[in-house]
Amino acid sequence: MEHTMTSSVYILFVAVGAFFLAAAIILSCSRNRIIPRDLAGRWRLLTCLMLFFLAGYCGYLYLQLSAHPFPLELLTSLIFFGGAVFVYLVIGLSMETIRRINEANEVLEERVRKRTGQLAASNEKLGEELEQRKVIEKRLQASHVELEEGHRLLAQAHAELKAAQSQMLQREKMASVGQLAAGVAHEINNPVGFVTSNLTTLAKYIDRLTEYIELLQQEASSVAREKLQSARKELKIDYISEDARELIRESLDGTDRVSAIVRGLKSFSRVDEARQQAADINECLEATLNIVWNELKYKASVTKEYGNLPRTVCNPQQLNQV
Numbered sequence: 001m002e003h004t005m006t007s008s009v010y011i012l013f014v015a016v017g018a019f020f021l022a023a024a025i026i027l028s029c030s031r032n033r034i035i036p037r038d039l040a041g042r043w044r045l046l047t048c049l050m051l052f053f054l055a056g057y058c059g060y061l062y063l064q065l066s067a068h069p070f071p072l073e074l075l076t077s078l079i080f081f082g083g084a085v086f087v088y089l090v091i092g093l094s095m096e097t098i099r100r101i102n103e104a105n106e107v108l109e110e111r112v113r114k115r116t117g118q119l120a121a122s123n124e125k126l127g128e129e130l131e132q133r134k135v136i137e138k139r140l141q142a143s144h145v146e147l148e149e150g151h152r153l154l155a156q157a158h159a160e161l162k163a164a165q166s167q168m169l170q171r172e173k174m175a176s177v178g179q180l181a182a183g184v185a186h187e188i189n190n191p192v193g194f195v196t197s198n199l200t201t202l203a204k205y206i207d208r209l210t211e212y213i214e215l216l217q218q219e220a221s222s223v224a225r226e227k228l229q230s231a232r233k234e235l236k237i238d239y240i241s242e243d244a245r246e247l248i249r250e251s252l253d254g255t256d257r258v259s260a261i262v263r264g265l266k267s268f269s270r271v272d273e274a275r276q277q278a279a280d281i282n283e284c285l286e287a288t289l290n291i292v293w294n295e296l297k298y299k300a301s302v303t304k305e306y307g308n309l310p311r312t313v314c315n316p317q318q319l320n321q322v
Helices: 002-030 037-066 072-219 222-234 237-269 281-296 316-321
Strands: 277-279 312-314
Touching: 002 037, 072 237
Parallel strands: none
Antiparallel strands: 277 312
């Protein structure tokens, strides 16, 4: 009874071993696709040994179950021999696998080192490029600042040029006006001088005639004095004398005003005379008011309150324009 239980346990262990061995054979056959070509022969030999073991397990089970008189010692010896060969092949294959894994690790480490070196070089190059880019950006910023400064200076120069052109045109216009005014003033001054001189002489003549009439009245007889007095009243000699003096005075004021306007126009238009000289500010103001009075009198009421100012060194023509 005890021998029968022991045999049953042996049979059970061998059957379980045969099952796992069959599973290992199936797994090995399914992995043939990923085995390197130079190791495929060894894997086939291992698979054949596993088939040999499986056949031995099955033979053992057959002999145990059928009580066949085949010597179990021979079968066991064959299985042990195959196991030794299997272990040798497994160890050799494992060593080869470990060697290849180590070589692969070394190759991988070398690749990693090279890649790390390449990355370090790339990082260093990238750092240099970044530094160069920063330098270029700084140069661009400096160029932009210089460009803006140049644009500002150009705009300023353009504005100054326009102002200079405008001033030059104004000077040319005023010079033309000055030349015209000089000619007109020359033409006006002559008749104005004649008129002024004649009016002054005429005023003297009227004074003399008045004195002569007074003298006649004093020296004439009473009858003649009455006739002269009657004629004097009838002819309005006194009114004519006073009115003539007033007319002459107004005419002289007019000629003085014309002369002042002509002098002011000549002084106002001489923009080509840039020399500094002592000038009376009040006279400059008066000359300018004489020029613009025709337009100013309809727009504003001007009150003149000139101070007692000293003569100032300046350009009178430019001051008049201001």
